[in-house]
Amino acid sequence: MGKKGLSALLVIALLCALGYLALRHDQQQAAAPVEQAPWLAAQQDYLGSLQALDIEAPGQPPVRIERHGEDWVVPAKADYPAARQVLADLLRALREARKVEAKTANAQWHARLGLAEQGAEGEQALRLKLQFDGHPDLGLRLGKAAQQGTGQLVRLAGEDQVWLIDRQLNVPPRELDWLDRRISDIPYTDIQRIELRHADGEVLTLNRADAKQYNFAVEQLAGTQKLAFEGAANSVATLFSGLQFADAAPLDQVGFKQPPVLRFSLSGFGGQKLAGALYRQGEQYWLTLGAREGFKVEEVSARPDWAYRLDADQAQRLMKKLRDLLAKS
Structure with a gap:
């Protein structure tokens, strides 16, 4: 091989190496760990003023839990008492959940992460709507569990940004599981x-x-x-x-x-x-x-x-x- 051919190969190899390093840099930036701030930082002060919770799980009838004075009830079950511990555990987890990593902000990937609004059962997110006293409603989308550890993929309704949080949120999908049995x-x-x-x-x-x-x-x-x-x-x-x-x-x-x-x-x-x-x-x-x-x-x-x-x-x-x-x- 002549000097010109060898030089061309060296240039190509150098360009490939530079391209690979640039790609790795972009990927590392996109998946860079963020400071573990609360996922619901803006709602921390009023999560305790929750008045109602709506759960829509793929393939299940919707469930609604309401606050009546000091009690929590399931309206569709003739206001039968709700399982207070299940609700308390969920609210505590929402308050304590922290961001671990920023994932994709491309909505085309939502289905693969179990965070889509529509699609097959394994593609749709579990949807939560929280209603507060004197504050705007909050819509949450819960997706697949993290591949490693105990985290979960989540996003806010109306936003494409997906986050990995540091815990899995236990949200029973059936009405029966929300009753005080x-x-x-x-x-x-x-x-x-x-x-x-x-x-x-x-x-x-x-x-x-x-x-x-x-x-x-x-x-x-x-x-x-x-x-x-x-x-x-x-x-x-x-x-x-x-x-x-x-x-x-x-x-x-x-x-x-x-x-x-x-x-x-x-x-x-x-x-x-x-x-x-x-x-x-x-x-x-x-x-x-x-x-x-x-x-x-x-x-x-x-x-x-x-x-x-x-x-x-x-x-x-x-x-x-x-x-x-x-x-x-």
């Missing part, structure tokens, strides 16, 4: 007696002489009958500790067509009393709680004018009969 949370050690009256007339009574007796005795146990194991009856009582519903509806909307399959009463060592019934509607079981006495609000949260759908395993635990507790001969 507690039915009862009665400490096991407080329960003294439970009576189950089945529609066929069979009665099962479980009791304890005092709180030091851990396992429940069965009053109907007779003769040579023995329980399958010493604590076979305990699962009925433990059901009322941390009991949550699978769905809920006002009583007048459910419209039970048949009498209950079970009526029950529960009493505590401190004089507490609770009565309720279990209905079967099609293939579903619905619980209602009526008279209650002596329980704290957090121990019995269910409303007397509402019905609560239980999972099948919860219903089966409540509908125990004597034969279910006995040892097999």
